[in-house]
Amino acid sequence: MTTIPSFTMNNGIDIPALGYGVFQMTSDQVLEHLPQALELGYRHIDTANAYFNEVAVGEVVRDAIATGTVKREDLFITTKLFPQSYPYAQAVKDIDATLERLGLDYVDLLLFHQPYGEYTSGWKAMEEAVAAGKVRSIGLSNFPIAKFQEILDVADIKPVVNQVEAHPRWNQHELKAQMDQAADTEVLVEAWYPLGHGDKTLLEEPAITAAAQRTGATAAQVILAWHLAEKNITFPKTLNPAHMADNLAALDVKLTEAEIAAINEIPQAPYYVVPDEPPTFTTTVMDYSQQA
Ligand SMILES: NC(=O)c1ccc[n+]([C@@H]2O[C@H](COP(=O)([O-])OP(=O)(O)OC[C@H]3O[C@@H](n4cnc5c(N)ncnc54)[C@H](OP(=O)(O)O)[C@@H]3O)[C@@H](O)[C@H]2O)c1
Numbered sequence: 515m516t517t518i519p520s521f522t523m524n525n526g527i528d529i530p531a532l533g534y535g536v537f538q539m540t541s542d543q544v545l546e547h548l549p550q551a552l553e554l555g556y557r558h559i560d561t562a563n564a565y566f567n568e569v570a571v572g573e574v575v576r577d578a579i580a581t582g583t584v585k586r587e588d589l590f591i592t593t594k595l596f597p598q599s600y601p602y603a604q605a606v607k608d609i610d611a612t613l614e615r616l617g618l619d620y621v622d623l624l625l626f627h628q629p630y631g632e633y634t635s636g637w638k639a640m641e642e643a644v645a646a647g648k649v650r651s652i653g654l655s656n657f658p659i660a661k662f663q664e665i666l667d668v669a670d671i672k673p674v675v676n677q678v679e680a681h682p683r684w685n686q687h688e689l690k691a692q693m694d695q696a697a698d699t700e701v702l703v704e705a706w707y708p709l710g711h712g713d714k715t716l717l718e719e720p721a722i723t724a725a726a727q728r729t730g731a732t733a734a735q736v737i738l739a740w741h742l743a744e745k746n747i748t749f750p751k752t753l754n755p756a757h758m759a760d761n762l763a764a765l766d767v768k769l770t771e772a773e774i775a776a777i778n779e780i781p782q783a784p785y786y787v788v789p790d791e792p793p794t795f796t797t798t799v800m801d802y803s804q805q806a
Pocket of ligand 1: 534535536537538560561627655656677678705706707708709710711712732734735749750751752753754757758760761
């Protein structure tokens with residue numbers, strides 16, 4: 515079984531560099547495919563309140579522990595609160611509700627999913643959850659540098675990661691440098707859309723196909739090898755067990771400095787611009803207890 519390398523976060527805790535993301539997966543898909551991922555050796559799972567599949571994730575994880583496939587301490591489970599949960603008193607309640615849905619005593623990483631609403635109020639609840647042992651590490655997602663700084667201004671515990679769009683066409687070099695400077699420590703990037711969310715044209719970038727040809731790897735594997743070299747954490751989503759295995763095997767693909775540099779020359783543009791003001795879907799209050 516492939517050994518998955520880890521990065522050490524700024525709180526001294528290790529995070530597996532590659533995981534399995536369950537965005538846009540129904541509970542049934544999670545029940546079918548997450549066990550396959552765990553069998554193949556995945557130990558890091560990325561979900562969220564807003565994915566409406568935490569109950570299924572918890573079921574699979576508890577079953578895998580009960581049958582001896584994995585030990586809880588070998589798993590790294592991330593979930594995320596949505597802005598409706600950020601006001602302090604609400605965050606205190608919703609962290610407990612999240613653990614209850616997952617059926618777990620703690621999660622390894624809890625993120626604020628979107629940079630809207632009362633995130634500075636809720637950060638204290640996140641820190642208290644760490645002190646109470648309900649959450650091991652806390653971080654952010656989709657936070658631009660100005661809002662990241664607002665969290666630092668109230669934080670006793672600094673965010674360990676910012677989960678943002680990142681891939682060869684949006685390498686986030688600028689945000690990384692800004693965050694590390696503002697936090698005076700390393701803040702790791704977790705890459706969403708790590709493979710371009712199914713955009714085939716990303717796989718056809720000449721710098722990527724050239725490296726694929728030299729190494730004998732697929733274009734997707736070259737992109738994942740680039741992420742690893744860039745110290746980005748990834749959790750590509752796939753329902754295809756062959757792709758799950760390919761993505762693990764990408765950890766053994768070694769790119770040259772020249773190949774990494776060529777990939778970093780790809781013109782930059784995000785797929786999605788995080789708006790300053792909340793879009794409608796973030797202000798809609800959702801009932802996460804309603805999960806199939
Ligand atoms: N925080 C946020 O706001 C946010 C936003 C988006 C995503 N995320 C996280 O990031 C994770 C990944 O994002 P994503 O699913 O949107 O994008 P992605 O992983 O970049 O793309 C998924 C697509 O890549 C394909 N794929 C996966 N492995 C492949 C391989 N080896 N070869 C060829 N194609 C492959 C999949 O198709 P097949 O099924 O055919 O393999 C699917 O179409 C999510 O699950 C979630 O955990 C977070």
